Amino acid sequence: MTDSASAPRRATPAYRLLADRLRVQIDRGEFGQAGRLPTEAELQREHGVSRHTVREALNQLETDGLIRRVQGSGTFANPSQGRSGRYQRRIGSLDEIVVWPDTTMEVLDSFEVEVNPALAARLELPYIEVGHARIRRWYEGEPFVVTDHWVAPSLAKTLAEARVPTRADGTVIGEAEQFLSSKIAGARQDITAMAAPRREAELIGCEPGAPILLIERVYYDTAGGLVEMTASHFNPRRYSYRMDLRRRT
Amino acid sequence: MTDSASAPRRATPAYRLLADRLRVQIDRGEFGQAGRLPTEAELQREHGVSRHTVREALNQLETDGLIRRVQGSGTFANPSQGRSGRYQRRIGSLDEIVVWPDTTMEVLDSFEVEVNPALAARLELPYIEVGHARIRRWYEGEPFVVTDHWVAPSLAKTLAEARVPTRADGTVIGEAEQFLSSKIAGARQDITAMAAPRREAELIGCEPGAPILLIERVYYDTAGGLVEMTASHFNPRRYSYRMDLRRRT
DNA sequence: AAGTGGTCTAGACCACCAT
DNA sequence: TGGTGGTCTAGACCACTTC
Numbered sequence: 001m002t003d004s005a006s007a008p009r010r011a012t013p014a015y016r017l018l019a020d021r022l023r024v025q026i027d028r029g030e031f032g033q034a035g036r037l038p039t040e041a042e043l044q045r046e047h048g049v050s051r052h053t054v055r056e057a058l059n060q061l062e063t064d065g066l067i068r069r070v071q072g073s074g075t076f077a078n079p080s081q082g083r084s085g086r087y088q089r090r091i092g093s094l095d096e097i098v099v100w101p102d103t104t105m106e107v108l109d110s111f112e113v114e115v116n117p118a119l120a121a122r123l124e125l126p127y128i129e130v131g132h133a134r135i136r137r138w139y140e141g142e143p144f145v146v147t148d149h150w151v152a153p154s155l156a157k158t159l160a161e162a163r164v165p166t167r168a169d170g171t172v173i174g175e176a177e178q179f180l181s182s183k184i185a186g187a188r189q190d191i192t193a194m195a196a197p198r199r200e201a202e203l204i205g206c207e208p209g210a211p212i213l214l215i216e217r218v219y220y221d222t223a224g225g226l227v228e229m230t231a232s233h234f235n236p237r238r239y240s241y242r243m244d245l246r247r248r249t
Numbered sequence: 250m251t252d253s254a255s256a257p258r259r260a261t262p263a264y265r266l267l268a269d270r271l272r273v274q275i276d277r278g279e280f281g282q283a284g285r286l287p288t289e290a291e292l293q294r295e296h297g298v299s300r301h302t303v304r305e306a307l308n309q310l311e312t313d314g315l316i317r318r319v320q321g322s323g324t325f326a327n328p329s330q331g332r333s334g335r336y337q338r339r340i341g342s343l344d345e346i347v348v349w350p351d352t353t354m355e356v357l358d359s360f361e362v363e364v365n366p367a368l369a370a371r372l373e374l375p376y377i378e379v380g381h382a383r384i385r386r387w388y389e390g391e392p393f394v395v396t397d398h399w400v401a402p403s404l405a406k407t408l409a410e411a412r413v414p415t416r417a418d419g420t421v422i423g424e425a426e427q428f429l430s431s432k433i434a435g436a437r438q439d440i441t442a443m444a445a446p447r448r449e450a451e452l453i454g455c456e457p458g459a460p461i462l463l464i465e466r467v468y469y470d471t472a473g474g475l476v477e478m479t480a481s482h483f484n485p486r487r488y489s490y491r492m493d494l495r496r497r498t
Numbered sequence: 499a500a501g502t503g504g505t506c507t508a509g510a511c512c513a514c515c516a517t
Numbered sequence: 518t519g520g521t522g523g524t525c526t527a528g529a530c531c532a533c534t535t536c
Contacts, residue, residue, distance in 0.1 A: 501534085505529100516520085517519085
């Protein structure tokens, strides 16, 4: 049971490699109609890892809503839901938020420093200036969301020089992370509804005053500091926020 | 390492008992200003369990956004956010959805069977009838949400006879579970915005046509069957949907 | 009765942080 | 350098499902 007898350490942990492999197989539908995965014992043998490692991998997939585990019976891939015209995001963890697959991005206003005491305070900055940028996203030829980004002025300058954002399917926070001393640890978001202001209505293709979805986020790093605030205005006819809630046991 | 030397089996697993204990301590602010929890080694000793059990308990708290773990440094309680007048729900798992703390419930229409082919189809029922009920919730003397519940007609009859819902802070699905052969495994929800219909506007205290938050849910059981569908109309001035997104690693 | 996932122990090495 | 959380192995018994 000494560790010298175990597999060599890798850059990415074994349970994550296994989870990623299974994720691909599930996407490809390799587990047939019933979606039945190999048993934990089989996965142990096939991949040469301990049961604990297998279970950690399955925990990840379960957290993301990809599988369902039934005691005494087996592990099954959840059926993937079909689209209904709108762009539906299914978010289980922050890792799924760092890319927007199949969308394109348009920079309306790149990062500039402006005076905004209220937002500076919300970012817990010791002064009244913030960096601001405004970005719009398209899906299938239609704009569906416009997002305001607020960061500390120093970070805004760095991002402006690096011409961030650069990737059409990336996110500002995802690209900004390389310039941070601490990594992004998480985010807190509030979802609510509001009447579309005139400018936002034009940008996302709805009437002024029409109901839109507002999602506000605050990203914080591992040191506990606030890194970025965003406010996204979604056209609800083109976007819906989908998520899975699961029982713990 | 034989199990005969281990602690006796309990009705609820040890890691859950530990998690619940820690949850209470966090709520009470027993870990001081910094919110630093005991180390995993200390928790092992204090509660007489293995490190694996300690880590499973901490995993639960992390999933619910209550703690943050920093490698090499320690485990810390996340600061609880203050209120801003509105009722803010923070949902990490289904277990947190089976009660609505601090709210009261009003039955507008108790369960009755009605003809509704579209909803019967969405519940995957083989006929055109569904059971329907309508419930309103209050917070601090103000109504903030009205929810329509749809279930299979047979379940509706059972619930009507049992006079469900009965608890002011309970949920229909939570109380219905005792009558089901399979347990609730999870739910899928879509969040979007819409203009308030006249009737719903009256019920939640806003103007007709005002933007409101619509949350649609489908609950499914461990057998994979659909159990209940709900549509909730929230007054966004009195309610906001808050959640935490966390990095996996 | 056999097989599956759920829980738990004991012990190990590692990466990272604080000192 | 010592302590913290992150990863991993080996092995065990249990609850539940299926046959």
